[in-house]
Amino acid sequence: TDPSQLKIAVLCHSGAGGSGVVATELGLEVARAGNEVHFVGNAVPFRLQGMGGANGPYFHQASSFAYALFDQPFPELTAANALTEVIEEYGVQLTHAHYAIPHATAALHARSITGKTRVITTLHGTDVTLVGAEPAFRHTTRHAIQQSDAVTAVSQFLADLTRETLKVDVPIEVIPNFVDTQRFVRVTDPTIRARFAHPEEALLLHVSNFRPVKRVEDVVEVFARVASEIPARLLMVGDGPERTRAFELAQQLGVIGRVHFLGSFPDVQTVMGIADLFLLPSNKESFGLAALEAMSCEVPVVAARAGGIPEVVEDGVTGRLAEVGDVDAMAHAALEILKNRDVYLSMGQAGRRAALEKFHPSLIVPQYLAAYRRVLGQV
Ligand code: GMT
Numbered sequence: 001t002d003p004s005q006l007k008i009a010v011l012c013h014s015g016a017g018g019s020g021v022v023a024t025e026l027g028l029e030v031a032r033a034g035n036e037v038h039f040v041g042n043a044v045p046f047r048l049q050g051m052g053g054a055n056g057p058y059f060h061q062a063s064s065f066a067y068a069l070f071d072q073p074f075p076e077l078t079a080a081n082a083l084t085e086v087i088e089e090y091g092v093q094l095t096h097a098h099y100a101i102p103h104a105t106a107a108l109h110a111r112s113i114t115g116k117t118r119v120i121t122t123l124h125g126t127d128v129t130l131v132g133a134e135p136a137f138r139h140t141t142r143h144a145i146q147q148s149d150a151v152t153a154v155s156q157f158l159a160d161l162t163r164e165t166l167k168v169d170v171p172i173e174v175i176p177n178f179v180d181t182q183r184f185v186r187v188t189d190p191t192i193r194a195r196f197a198h199p200e201e202a203l204l205l206h207v208s209n210f211r212p213v214k215r216v217e218d219v220v221e222v223f224a225r226v227a228s229e230i231p232a233r234l235l236m237v238g239d240g241p242e243r244t245r246a247f248e249l250a251q252q253l254g255v256i257g258r259v260h261f262l263g264s265f266p267d268v269q270t271v272m273g274i275a276d277l278f279l280l281p282s283n284k285e286s287f288g289l290a291a292l293e294a295m296s297c298e299v300p301v302v303a304a305r306a307g308g309i310p311e312v313v314e315d316g317v318t319g320r321l322a323e324v325g326d327v328d329a330m331a332h333a334a335l336e337i338l339k340n341r342d343v344y345l346s347m348g349q350a351g352r353r354a355a356l357e358k359f360h361p362s363l364i365v366p367q368y369l370a371a372y373r374r375v376l377g378q379v
Contacts, residue, residue, distance in 0.1 A: 006035040006372055009086055009095045009117070010057075011079060011103035014043040016238065016264050017209050018289040019124035022154070022177055023098040024048045029365045031056045038090060040083045042075060047266050060086050076102035080109035087114045094118050094372055097148070100127040101137055104144035118375050121148040123172070125286030125307070126213065128162050142166045150375045152368075155308030158286040173371060176311070177289045178364035179355050184296035186348075187273030196260065196274065202232040202338045205275035205299070207268055207290045208282075210240025215304070217242070217249050218281035218327050222302070224253040225331030230338060232258065235271055239264040272297040276344070277334055280309065283324045288312050291319075292359055295351030300344060302334045312359075318351040 008030065012023030024039075024047040031037040037057035039045060044059050052059060062082035064073060079102065086092055087110060095110065095117045097103035104121040111117050121144065132141035145151055145168050152175045153159040159172040187193070197203045204223055208214040216236070223234040236246065236259060243261065250259040262271070268290075272278075278294035280303040287308045291301045295312075301319030303309050315321040320333035337344050373379045 002034070006030070006094065006369075006376075007038075007090055007092045008035065008372065009038045009040055009083055009092045009107075010098070011040055011083065011095065011107055012045055012098040013103075014041055014045045015209070016046045016266075018177070018287070019098045019122075019127075020045045021047050021289060022122075022124070023096070024051075025178070025180065025361075026096075026365065026368060027057045029361055030369065033365070033369070036090065038086050038092060040079060040086055042079070049266065076106045076109070079103070079106040080113070083107065083110040083117075084113050087117050092117055093376055094120060096368075096372075097121045097144075099124055100141045100144045101131050104148055105140060108144060108147050118149040119147075120150040120152070120371060120375050121145060122175070123151065123153040123158055123162060123286075125154065125158060125284070128158060128166065129284045129286065129307070130213070132162075132166055138166070142168060146170055150371055152371060154287040155311050157308035157311065173367075175364060175367045175371070176359060177287045177292055178359050178361045179289075179292050179296045181296050181352075181355050181360055184269050184272060184293045184355070186298045186352075187270060192270065193274040196235060196271075197233045198231070200231055202226070202230055203274060203276045204232060204234045204279060204334070205237065205271060205277070205294070206234070206279045207237040207272070207293075208240070208280075209264075210238050210242045210246070212242060213282050213284045214240075214242065215281045215283055215325070216246040218325065218330070219279045220246050220249045220253065220255070220259065221327040222279055222281065222330045222334060223259065224250075224255045225327065226334050226338070227255050227258055229335055232338075234259045235275070236261045237264070237268060237271055268293065269297070272299060275299045277302060277338060278319075279330070279334070280304065280313075281324070281327070281330060282306055282309070285309050292355060295319075296355035296359075298348035298352045300337050300347035300351060302330050302337070304330075314350070314354070318347055318354055
């Protein structure tokens with residue numbers, strides 16, 4: 001084997017959340033660069049489905065064990081156990097844990113069992129803003145961060161917040177999310193767009209896991225205001241606990257016939273590529289990967305000025321920002337963009353340029369690889 005080849009393990013959430021998406025896209029890129037990548041977890045991550053090959057990335061399923069005395073499963077311990085086996089069997093030097101709880105804690109556990117792997121933890125957002133803020137997890141989250149061999153965060157906002165709220169004093173490197181600009185492009189085939197909207201209708205889009213932080217009801221409120229002024233449709237992609245409320249609100253506001261709930265699927269680039277406007281009114285958002293994916297497809301973004309969103313969406317350049325919950329301002333901004341073709345086109349192009357010049361994998365993946373080498377003492 002090539003001595004410069006890295007052997008890494010990756011722990012991440014398998015569902016359709018941004019942290020698992022970033023972990024998967026990064027793992028694929030690291031494997032393409034000639035390294036050995038082993039995902040370990042309870043289920044194949046969402047965007048890894050159908051992707052691994054003879055050269056990896058590989059997926060190792062953690063075993064579970066139901067025992068009458070245990071009233072809850074222990075995913076952290078089963079992941080640590082599976083990771084220990086992978087470290088021993090494949091000589092994994094480094095574990096990349098995405099999300100503090102339970103992944104960084106599981107990785108630290110396997111490090112202490114084997115004495116062999118080093119641990120790099122990437123903080124994605126809700127691991128600090130929600131989970132880490134919970135008294136039930138405050139000490140374990142802080143410990144996981146402090147004890148990692150290196151820590152990264154996906155925005156400056158998140159790095160600062162982690163230091164302030166958890167009183168963390170280890171260095172936190174900011175490495176933003178990235179987007180595959182070849183996959184996330186404008187879709188020009190009119191037959192695809194025609195499946196969802198008439199040519200004269202503006203097509204608005206929201207993609208998320210429909211959790212309370214996403215404020216999906218604001219998406220519907222903004223859309224109802226837009227649709228009262230211009231012909232428009234809204235695509236709601238994803239699934240989660242707030243879906244029913246959004247559906248009911250669309251009924252109440254009389255726009256249900258123009259709102260399409262498409263459920264959750266991994267190939268979001270198709271709908272991103274045909275949209276005219278992306279809505280992200282979250283009240284907490286450490287970065288906003290979906291907004292970046294929309295920008296790569298030349299779609300202007302109207303979003304809340306929350307968390308790290310201003311580090312991604314430049315107000316007046318690649319979209320418009322408004323205060324959290326200000327649905328009138330968001331609708332006004334959306335209409336200004338959709339009614340003015342020059343603004344619409346120039347914001348879309350600026351979004352694409354930002355994706356290429358600031359968030360391209362060729363700029364971001366090397367930052368992670370350099371962090372890996374530093375942790376391993378190879379530089
Ligand atoms: O957005 C979510 O609820 C999913 C969440 C996750 O941890 O899976 O996403 C977080 O990580 C993404 C990738 O780094 C970021 O782009 C999202 O902004 C962040 N979500 C929040 O902070 C709410």
